[in-house]
Amino acid sequence: METTSTLEKTLRLIALTLVVIFFMFPIFWIFLMSFQTNETILTIPPSIIFTPTLSNYAALITGKLTTAAGTLDIAFMRNLGNSIFLSVTSVALALVLGVPAAYAFARHKFKGSEDIAFTLLSFRFAPPLLVLLPLTQYFQWLGLSDTYFGLIWVYQLICLPLILWIVRGYFEDISADVEYAYRIAGHSWFATFRKIALPLAGPGIAAAGLLAFIFAWNNFVFALVLASADKQPVTVGALAFVTSSGIQYGQIASAIVLSVTPTLALALYAQRYLVEGLSLGAVKG
Amino acid sequence: MTTLQLKNIVKRYKTNTVLDNLSLDVADGETLVLFGPSGAGKTVLLRLVAGVIDPEEGQILIGGEDVADIDAEHRGIGMAFQNFALFPHMSAFDNIASPLTATNATKDAISAGVHKVAKLLKIDHVLSHHPKALSNGQKQRTALARALAGSPPLLLLDDPLRNVDAKLRFEMRLELPRLLAAQGATVVYVTQDYKEAMALGDRIAVMSQGRIRQIGTPEDIYNTPADIEIARLFGDPTINLLDVTPKSVPDGVYVELSNVKVALPGMPSDVVGKTCVIGLRPETIAFTDAGAPGAIPVTVEAETPLNEKTVTLVLTARGREILVSRPAGTPGPVSGPAHIAVNGQAAFLFDKESGGLIRSAATPMTRNGEAA
Numbered sequence: 262m263e264t265t266s267t268l269e270k271t272l273r274l275i276a277l278t279l280v281v282i283f284f285m286f287p288i289f290w291i292f293l294m295s296f297q298t299n300e301t302i303l304t305i306p307p308s309i310i311f312t313p314t315l316s317n318y319a320a321l322i323t324g325k326l327t328t329a330a331g332t333l334d335i336a337f338m339r340n341l342g343n344s345i346f347l348s349v350t351s352v353a354l355a356l357v358l359g360v361p362a363a364y365a366f367a368r369h370k371f372k373g374s375e376d377i378a379f380t381l382l383s384f385r386f387a388p389p390l391l392v393l394l395p396l397t398q399y400f401q402w403l404g405l406s407d408t409y410f411g412l413i414w415v416y417q418l419i420c421l422p423l424i425l426w427i428v429r430g431y432f433e434d435i436s437a438d439v440e441y442a443y444r445i446a447g448h449s450w451f452a453t454f455r456k457i458a459l460p461l462a463g464p465g466i467a468a469a470g471l472l473a474f475i476f477a478w479n480n481f482v483f484a485l486v487l488a489s490a491d492k493q494p495v496t497v498g499a500l501a502f503v504t505s506s507g508i509q510y511g512q513i514a515s516a517i518v519l520s521v522t523p524t525l526a527l528a529l530y531a532q533r534y535l536v537e538g539l540s541l542g543a544v545k546g
Numbered sequence: 547m548t549t550l551q552l553k554n555i556v557k558r559y560k561t562n563t564v565l566d567n568l569s570l571d572v573a574d575g576e577t578l579v580l581f582g583p584s585g586a587g588k589t590v591l592l593r594l595v596a597g598v599i600d601p602e603e604g605q606i607l608i609g610g611e612d613v614a615d616i617d618a619e620h621r622g623i624g625m626a627f628q629n630f631a632l633f634p635h636m637s638a639f640d641n642i643a644s645p646l647t648a649t650n651a652t653k654d655a656i657s658a659g660v661h662k663v664a665k666l667l668k669i670d671h672v673l674s675h676h677p678k679a680l681s682n683g684q685k686q687r688t689a690l691a692r693a694l695a696g697s698p699p700l701l702l703l704d705d706p707l708r709n710v711d712a713k714l715r716f717e718m719r720l721e722l723p724r725l726l727a728a729q730g731a732t733v734v735y736v737t738q739d740y741k742e743a744m745a746l747g748d749r750i751a752v753m754s755q756g757r758i759r760q761i762g763t764p765e766d767i768y769n770t771p772a773d774i775e776i777a778r779l780f781g782d783p784t785i786n787l788l789d790v791t792p793k794s795v796p797d798g799v800y801v802e803l804s805n806v807k808v809a810l811p812g813m814p815s816d817v818v819g820k821t822c823v824i825g826l827r828p829e830t831i832a833f834t835d836a837g838a839p840g841a842i843p844v845t846v847e848a849e850t851p852l853n854e855k856t857v858t859l860v861l862t863a864r865g866r867e868i869l870v871s872r873p874a875g876t877p878g879p880v881s882g883p884a885h886i887a888v889n890g891q892a893a894f895l896f897d898k899e900s901g902g903l904i905r906s907a908a909t910p911m912t913r914n915g916e917a918a
Contacts, residue, residue, distance in 0.1 A: 438631035441598040444618040445625045447648030447696065460635045 294514035302510045317515035326504070326512065333504060336490060337516055340498030345523065347494055348477040351413050352470055355420035360466060363425050364458060367432035378429070381422045389482050397486055407489045415483045420473040427472070431465030432458060467534040471527060478524055495520040547575045548609040548699040548732050550595065555604035557590055564590045565601070566756040577726055577733040579747030581740065586753040588736040589628070592702045595734065597621050608700060619648065624698035624731070628705040630689040632677040638688045639673040645696030663691045666725065683714045694729060701731045707742060719745045740780045744768070752776050773901040777825050777894060783857045783869045786826040789898060794818045804863045806842045809890045817895065817904055825894030828857065828871035833878050834887040841885035844868065849880060860886065
């Protein structure tokens with residue numbers, strides 16, 4: 262066993278602490294801000310000693326935003342619900358479509374299969390703004406603008422390529438012999454897909470699903486343009502806090518806390534799969 | 547039990563022809579060994595029979611029926627893979643049970659079937675383990691058990707002993723023939739180990755570059771190798787191959803080794819003057835006294851024990867290397883000058899240019915390399 266000296270341990274601890282502070286401080290600061298009023302937030306110099314208030318959360322939950330200019334209605338809780346609905350449905354649809362497609366691309370090389378797979382990936386290269394204008398027009402003609410269905414459809418641009426490409430790698434890593442063995446044992450190709458390929462690619466599918474969920478959750482520009490207020494997710498809904506009487510930092514902070522909580526919880530829960538899933542393909546011999 | 551027939555099979559990967567117009571018949575209940583170097587197309591052949599890949603041309607008949615339109619799961623085949631190909635997320639029990647769960651067997655019947663075959667292969671104590679927790683030998687036995695569990699009429703075994711250690715390989719070489727005989731199945735067994743081929747095969751098909759070069763009983767192949775390459779592959783230590791040009795005297799054909807005449811009795815005189823290769827099995831060469839007739843002077847270079855044999859490497863006056871083998875425990879020179887005697891009766895003669903066999907040894911050998 263390699264022994265590490267006390268000095269090395271100390272230095273390592275200091276380095277790790279610095280990294281943790283660097284990455285965690287903004288989140289910590291936002292968390293503190295969410296319990297402060299706008300006045301205490303804007304105090305110079307800032308202080309971490311203050312009287313905590315739940316007024317920001319109360320405003321978000323009741324949907325009544327009180328500003329110097331009067332009371333405003335905000336739909337934050339509805340936005341949060343939209344975010345959850347849109348992300349979950351989009352990822353679920355992308356998994357249903359993407360996982361079998363990934364399997365097909367991994368196992369059956371047919372003429373043009375690489376081209377199709379690459380075209381799907383290229384959706385991730387193009388900046389969304391590039392397609393936004395024509396997309397808006399199409400959606401108006403098709404009557405899809407400002408519908409959940411339309412949004413979920415557009416979200417496939419984000420989720421589907423991600424899932425397809427990550428999961429395909431996992432299917433390719435499964436030895437074809439293992440699948441052959443199951444078929445020769447007398448099982449149909451579909452049973453082989455269900456009982457062998459799916460369980461073995463499980464961690465990869467979980468990781469891809471989680472990543473797709475985070476990307477879908479963080480999307481801003483599609484929802485901004487293609488949906489009206491009642492269908493918008495939190496990313497767009499946060500704009501409501503920029504009011505005519507100033508920016509509501511306290512509410513923004515608490516809105517951020519509420520909106521990162523689901524993804525953070527999901528990521529923590531699935532951390533094991535995520536790390537395993539994202540590194541397995543790379544290090545396996 | 548069933549028969550297997552391959553008719554003019556061609557398999558190509560892009561421009562690379564892996565199987566080149568190959569035909570093969572395996573009789574009911576026979577164990578046929580496919581023997582050949584890697585890249586010969588043995589594994590591809592098994593996969594074609596199993597139905598996981600399709601040939602470009604030709605017909606595959608199992609039990610007389612063309613299986614071109616029959617999917618892998620309906621061909622009634624058991625297969626063991628060289629890399630075991632166990633299902634990593636299932637216990638050994640579930641692995642072995644997989645051919646049985648595909649049928650409508652009851653839970654009890656499945657359990658009974660798995661335990662029966664597991665007991666036969668002595669892995670009944672590790673059935674609850676996942677493949678990760680099994681030793682290589684146990685994995686190999688699990689893979690074999692899985693192939694046997696469904697009592698398939700046709701068994702395809704793809705070098706199942708390749709990835710296990712030498713001791714286990716030796717044990718399994720003794721155990722497998724009994725096991726396969728008890729199964730009563732028609733077996734196609736792939737290997738790169740000539741001893742395995744000799745021990746297991748009713749017949750051996752020697753493959754290279756997508757073709758079958760020779761097919762016959764183990765004795766046939768050992769005693770009448772079709773060409774130099776096959777003679778070299780069968781036999782341990784390897785056959786000695788020396789370039790010679792036969793000459794003749796009125797009473798017969800002879801070759802000269804280090805200026806010593808070695809008579810080749812019964813050799814037709816049309817080989818005289820032709821560039822040939824003489825093949826001498828190390829077992830047919832013996833150390834002798836300097837004064838003995840036909841004694842060839844050599845220098846002893848090294849001695850290696852090889853199981854029940856002692857193998858000595860000697861150099862002739864022209865620096866050609868010759869291997870001499872004798873039963874372990876018998877005396878022999880360890881270093882320095884010595885003399886060897888070559889038995890012309892037991893010599894093979896090959897055409898240097900084509901590699902083809904001109905004459906096989908007049909004294910046939912058994913599998914163990916001893917004079918019959």
